[in-house]
Amino acid sequence: MDLNTIEQVTDAADAGAWRPGDGWLAGGTYLFSEPQPHLKRLRDLTAYRWPALTDGPEGLQIAATCTIAELREYPNELFAQCCDAFLASFKIQHVATVGGNVCAALPAGPMTSLTAALDGWCTLEGPDGVRRRVAVTDFVTGEGTTMLEPGEFLRSIFLPASALGGRTAFRQGSLHPLGRSAALVIGRVADGGLVLTVTASTKRPVQLRFAHLPTPAELGTALEGAIPDDLWVDDVHGKPSWRRHLTRMFAEQVCGELR
Incomplete structure (x- = not known):
């Protein structure tokens, strides 16, 4: 989509002071998907040329400008599963960025799912x-x-x-084979217990931690306590009651797989 209010696109490193009407540009796949009448100038973050992935003994640093295609090359099955949850063409995956997906804060954003499940810090x-x-x-x-x-x-x-070294299990479901995620649940074994992260079915990420692998009854009680009724997403991609059902079913499957 043409953004007909934009007067200037500048390198972020040379843009100077922040001013009203400024906006950040990385991949731009979300930015250019709908009108942005409040924006007049785009500050291009790719000018910083940050390395996409920096792997070290303490962990992995992912630049906000890292593309989905670059991230998918990292040798971790969960990365590939979350990248595939985009259901996006290869062209989009070579442009869309990890940071853009997280900052869009869409419930179904799979980069939020991935980084939240692995105890990520922004x-x-x-x-x-x-x-x-x-x-x-x-x-x-x-x-x-x-x-x-x-x-x-x-x-x-x-x-x-x-977190990167932990064993994980992944479940994702949609109304249609190529539909937006209605529920995405990731489980990770940590210190003999379980870290369970719920996204897509909820308006923000919800994470539960158990000292042991919980029983189905314990999972159900914990999910009910952690997710109030007004936190379930209600839109054309699925009603709250269905999302709640999927989430609990996926949580039980994830726990069973990791057990």
Whole structure:
């Protein structure tokens, strides 16, 4: 879509002070998908040329400008499963970015699912260069809303080695074979217990931690306690009651697989 209010596109590194009407540009697949009448200038983050993936003994740092195609090359099955949950063409996967998907804060955003499930931390940078760290599970606050302040951008997401090395199980369901995710549940074994992350069916990521692998009854009780009625997504891709059913079913399947 043409953004007919844009007057200038500039390298983020040379853009100077943040001003009203500014917006951040990375891949642009979401930005150019609908009108953005409030924007007048785009600050291109790709000008920073951050390395897409930086792997080290402490964990993996994913640049916000890392594309989905680049991320998919990382040798971890969960990465591929979440990248495939986009159901996007290869052209989109070579342009869309991890940071853009997380910042869009769509319930079905699979990069939010992946990074939240692996205990990811966001590094946010403000217009004054000051950085702060926020857990992915806290960063997305609702449908289309995040903790970003005016002028802030997502610099990178860090995944700790302890989470990357954990055994995982993945379940995802949609109304249609090529439909948007209605429920996406990821389980991870950690210290003999379970870390269960729910996305797509809820307006923001919900994470539950168990000291042991829970029984179906324990799972059901924990999910009911963690997800109030107003947190379930209600749209054309699925009603709350169906999403609740899928989520519990997937949670039981994930736990059974990891057991």
